[in-house]
Amino acid sequence: MLIQPEAIRKKVRALGRRISEDYGTQTDAVVLIGILKGAMFFLADLARAITSPVEIELMSISSYGFSTRSSGVVRILKDLDVSITDRHVLIVEDIVDTGLTLSYLLCKLRARHPKSLRVCTLLDKPARRSVDVSIAYSGFTVPDEFVVGYGLDFNQQYRNLPFIGVLKPECYGVDESGGERGEQVCRDKVAGRFATGEAATGGGDG
Ligand code: IMP
Numbered sequence: 001m002l003i004q005p006e007a008i009r010k011k012v013r014a015l016g017r018r019i020s021e022d023y024g025t026q027t028d029a030v031v032l033i034g035i036l037k038g039a040m041f042f043l044a045d046l047a048r049a050i051t052s053p054v055e056i057e058l059m060s061i062s063s064y065g066f067s068t069r070s071s072g073v074v075r076i077l078k079d080l081d082v083s084i085t086d087r088h089v090l091i092v093e094d095i096v097d098t099g100l101t102l103s104y105l106l107c108k109l110r111a112r113h114p115k116s117l118r119v120c121t122l123l124d125k126p127a128r129r130s131v132d133v134s135i136a137y138s139g140f141t142v143p144d145e146f147v148v149g150y151g152l153d154f155n156q157q158y159r160n161l162p163f164i165g166v167l168k169p170e171c172y173g174v175d176e177s178g179g180e181r182g183e184q185v186c187r188d189k190v191a192g193r194f195a196t197g198e199a200a201t202g203g204g205d206g
Pocket residue numbers: 038063064070093094095096097098099100101102145146147148152153154
């Protein structure tokens with residue numbers, strides 16, 4: 001599975017158009033809340049694809065830490081700089097996986113009484129959903145595989161890949177005793193694989 005840069009660009013433009021249509025009639029700007037760090041590239045591109053007025057805010061939330069599995073422990077590391085009370089708010093996420101991060105965030109933000117609160121995610125991995133979250137705008141549905149690139153990381157790496165690709169399971173350590181040496185081997189493997197563009201086929205859902 002691979003989503004090429006051009007497919008990402010097209011999708012982001014389409015999402016931007018839909019969001020502009022939906023919020024265009026509002027007189028006040030919509031507050032886009034990008035969730036760091038994964039959504040940074042998506043937010044930057046999406047914001048420029050929206051023609052209606054926006055304000056940009058960033059939040060940082062802990063989710064995975066050093067693992068590819070959701071711990072269920074979610075913490076706000078960086079909060080908003082402004083009040084969202086009575087504002088139209090659109091959360092911009094990289095990926096919705098179990099949904100735990102998002103449901104926590106939605107609960108926190110709802111308590112601040114925004115005028116509206118919606119979610120826009122680039123990727124949706126519905127196979128792993130453990131809590132029900134409503135997603136207003138979604139880019140691509142992805143299979144139950146660990147993806148990296150275009151903001152998404154594994155151990156903070158691969159965010160700068162201009163495409164989205166799958167990380168091989170052996171690279172996120174099913175072997176818990178793998179340690180640093182195993183890590184390095186995997187890093188080389190994935191880096192090599194991505195550099196040559198092998199093993200990645202297919203595309204998103206349009
Ligand atoms: P959730 O709470 O399980 O929905 O996890 C959401 C967060 O986990 C996302 O915002 C990502 O930061 C991270 N995440 C989930 N799946 C992936 C993946 O396949 N690749 C990279 N990060 C992921």
